[in-house]
Amino acid sequence: MSEEIGTTDALCPECxxxxxxxKIVENDDVxxxxxxxxxxxxxxxxxxxxxxxxxLYEFAAVPKTPTKRAVGDVRDCPHDCGLxxxxxxxxxxxxxxxxxxxxxxxxxxxxxxxGCGYDFHPDIETIRGMFQTVVDFVDSPRCxxxxxxxxxxxxxxxxxxKMAKDMGIEHIxxxxxxVRIGNDIEYLRKLREAGVDDFYFxxxxxxxxxxxxxxxxxxFDLKQQAIKxxxxxxxxGITLVVTVVPGVNLDHVGEIIRFAARNTPTVxxxxxxxxxxxxxxPVDPTDDNRVNLPQLAxxxxxxxxxxxxxxxxxxxxxxxxxxxxxxxxxxxPDYSLFPLxxxxxxxxxxxxxIANKTRKEVSxxxxxxxxxxxxxxxxxxxxxxxxxxxxxxxxxxxxxVSAMAFQDVWxxxxxxxxxxxxxxxxxxxxxxxxxxxNTTARDGTTxxxxxxxxx
Ligand code: SF4
Ligand code: SF4
Ligand code: SF4
Ligand SMILES: [Zn+2]
Numbered sequence: 001m002s003e004e005i006g007t008t009d010a011l012c013p014e015c016x017x018x019x020x021x022x023k024i025v026e027n028d029d030v031x032x033x034x035x036x037x038x039x040x041x042x043x044x045x046x047x048x049x050x051x052x053x054x055x056l057y058e059f060a061a062v063p064k065t066p067t068k069r070a071v072g073d074v075r076d077c078p079h080d081c082g083l084x085x086x087x088x089x090x091x092x093x094x095x096x097x098x099x100x101x102x103x104x105x106x107x108x109x110x111x112x113x114x115g116c117g118y119d120f121h122p123d124i125e126t127i128r129g130m131f132q133t134v135v136d137f138v139d140s141p142r143c144x145x146x147x148x149x150x151x152x153x154x155x156x157x158x159x160x161x162k163m164a165k166d167m168g169i170e171h172i173x174x175x176x177x178x179v180r181i182g183n184d185i186e187y188l189r190k191l192r193e194a195g196v197d198d199f200y201f202x203x204x205x206x207x208x209x210x211x212x213x214x215x216x217x218x219x220f221d222l223k224q225q226a227i228k229x230x231x232x233x234x235x236x237g238i239t240l241v242v243t244v245v246p247g248v249n250l251d252h253v254g255e256i257i258r259f260a261a262r263n264t265p266t267v268x269x270x271x272x273x274x275x276x277x278x279x280x281x282p283v284d285p286t287d288d289n290r291v292n293l294p295q296l297a298x299x300x301x302x303x304x305x306x307x308x309x310x311x312x313x314x315x316x317x318x319x320x321x322x323x324x325x326x327x328x329x330x331x332x333p334d335y336s337l338f339p340l341x342x343x344x345x346x347x348x349x350x351x352x353x354i355a356n357k358t359r360k361e362v363s364x365x366x367x368x369x370x371x372x373x374x375x376x377x378x379x380x381x382x383x384x385x386x387x388x389x390x391x392x393x394x395x396x397x398x399x400x401v402s403a404m405a406f407q408d409v410w411x412x413x414x415x416x417x418x419x420x421x422x423x424x425x426x427x428x429x430x431x432x433x434x435x436x437x438n439t440t441a442r443d444g445t446t447x448x449x450x451x452x453x454x455x
Contacts, residue, residue: 002026005054009077009414012036013442018076021413025050032413044410045287047322048294058347061317063088063419068137070430078417081448082430083137091138091431092318092421093173096130098122098160099149100453103179106215120149120453122427127160130425131167137431143171145200152180152187158194165195173198173239177215182226185233192235199230200271203240205252206259213248231266239269239400246275246291253296254303261335261399269400272296276406278440285410293325293405300401304337308401312339316402317348320416326402330394337399407435409442426452 003025010021010032021034023046030047047053067090071082081087100120102109122130134142144164151157151174161172174196181188181199201223204210208218230236240260244250253272260270274296277285291299297310313325329337407416412435420433432448439447 003050005030005050006415008032010034011078011409011412011439011447012039013042013409014039016409016439016441016445016447018079018414023413032411042410045290045292046411047292048298052294053322056315056321059315059317059321061348064090066090066137067139070137077414078412078433078436078447081432081436083423086418088419089319089421091134091423093143093145093423094134094138094431095145095147095422095424095434095437096127096134097147097149097424097453098127098151098157099154101153102148102150102177103153104150104177104215104217107213118450118453124156124160124163126427128163128167129429130427131164131169133425133429133431135168136429140168141170142168143173144169145173145175147175147200150177150179152176152191155187158187158190161191161194161196171197173200175200175202175241177202178219178223178226181229182222185229188229188233192233196236198237198239198268200241201226201238203242203256203270205242205249206255207252210249210252214243214245227263227266231263237268238263238266239271240267242270242272244272244274244291244296246289250291250296250299251303253299254305257300257304257308257337257399257401258335260401261331261337264331264399265396268398269402272401272403274403274405276408276435276438277410278408278438285408290411293322293403296403297325307337308339309342311343312341313401313403314341314343314345319404319421320419322405323416323420324402324404326400328398328400330390331397331399333393406438409439409447412436412439424448424452428452 004022005025006023008021008023009018012019015036015038017036019034019036021032024031024033028050029045030050030053031043032046033041033043035041065088066083069083069085069087071080071084074080074084074086077086097120131144134144146160154160164172172195174191176199178201203223204214206220208220211217211219227238230238240256242256244253257270260267274291294310297313300308301310308327308329312327315321316324316326327339327341329339332338417433417436420435422434423431424434424437425431437448
């Protein structure tokens with residue numbers, strides 16, 4: 001028996017035209033079903049647990065709409081991105097790609113770095129233009145993620161980072177595979193001096209068998225060396241970014257969280273990104289080679305033996321409630337986690353505050369614990385060492401465990417795109433939702449990527 005629970009628009013995986021889609025429930029799983037008059041029907045599982053899926057809508061905050069937009073009235077979402085007048089949510093993170101060259105050649109690369117039919121390695125004035133787009137269209141505080149390809153292959157990256165800071169971009173994350181910063185501590189020092197706040201650090205597991213599959217070479221020693229170097233240099237936080245692939249590292253998520261806890265306070269978060277099917281991933285996807293957010297949360301609960309429960313994950317309520325989930329924990333001296341977030345708190349009472357708070361959190365993340373836990377607790381004895389020690393520790397030894405379910409041409413839907421807060425900056429002064437920027441048709445034709453970088 002199947003129950004229809006909503007409608008949306010989606011893309012035909014063959015021709016990339018906008019087509020109508022329904023969301024249905026079957027055996028407690030939520031599916032998106034869509035038909036292209038020319039190319040047929042697709043039915044793809046997007047969620048496990050229908051009641052949970054529906055309940056999450058109550059966590060939807062009033063969006064904080066963009067104050068400036070590059071595109072007017074949209075004719076055909078998602079073919080007129082920019083942002084257009086229809087788009088609901090402002091930018092929390094702007095992704096600026098500074099090269100499509102890379103010192104690795106990963107089979108799972110969504111940026112299709114190296115050998116993908118176009119070459120993108122802009123000069124510094126072109127990059128200044130992309131930062132200017134952020135300054136012109138995004139309100140402060142602005143957070144830029146410098147991405148690629150591999151940004152650290154650029155010797156002028158410190159100069160690029162400093163330029164961004166001088167232009168008024170408050171928070172800079174650098175996306176990296178760790179190869180350069182693991183091998184070249186002097187370069188790392190230059191990045192810190194230039195003002196890098198955070199590394200968005202590719203990390204697939206603690207076992208080289210995983211790296212052989214995801215990156216084509218053993219990398220765990222190098223990853224550890226890079227983390228050690230960042231700790232030595234100081235002043236930069238690390239978020240471990242894990243591409244989760246069923247059959248490769250889905251059964252390692254618990255171990256990755258334990259590794260992250262042992263590496264606090266340098267490591268501040270783990271961000272899981274279930275594989276999405278774009279770029280050069282060679283296999284036509286099925287429901288079995290995807291993992292959705294509830295499945296991931298369940299794995300985390302099982303593999304951490306309940307230290308972090310599925311219920312500790314809440315939507316950030318900034319993007320669409322089915323796009324992400326996040327938890328925050330204090331790391332205790334034995335490296336176990338003490339979670340501070342729980343769904344049991346229920347939907348927020350004042351939903352219009354959340355977008356603001358989440359955005360602030362992006363730019364001031366390091367101070368988040370201080371803000372939320374600071375102040376004396378009047379009910380406590382001043383000499384309560386246990387409590388005071390806990391508060392002191394919470395300010396440095398905390399860990400966010402979060403996930404974002406990127407959409408591909410099979411799973412994507414307007415209901416989520418139009419609320420996206422992670423935007424890629426183009427050369428023609430547009431901001432494109434990250435998932436759409438990377439969407440490709442079944443034959444590899446890109447929706448936006450090549451159009452943007454091959455002119
Ligand atoms: S995704 Fe947003 S910006 Fe793009 S066309 Fe749709 S509403 Fe407009
Ligand atoms: S390190 Fe990143 S950019 Fe380079 S090939 Fe791998 S996934 Fe692509
Ligand atoms: S990047 Fe994709 S998954 Fe993330 S918020 Fe935007 S639409 Fe949602
Ligand atoms: Zn079609």
